[in-house]
Amino acid sequence: MSPKASRWSPVAETTSPATLARRAAAAVLRSASAALARLARRLTASRTSHRSDPRLEFYAEAGAPEGALYLDGQLIGWLPGVTRL
Helix, strand or coil: CCCCCCCCCCCCCCCCHHHHHHHHHHHHHHHHHHHHHHHHHHHHHHHHHCCCCCCEEEECCCCCCCCEEEECCEEEEECCCCCCC
């Protein structure tokens, strides 16, 4: 605990207009974020329903990460020491 005694006042603190504006802006941003997250989930769900078979790619060429393994264009790992599949 702090050596200073905390002061408590029964009088409600007044909230400045700047604080109210910041809180309103934060609420709007949270709502917009939630709406965008819902939209992203809906778009992803519709895109995955039309997806074909997964595409597996392997790269061990000069200039590419050695033994890089990709699934549908996203790096999923490396196969160290492997030069051909």
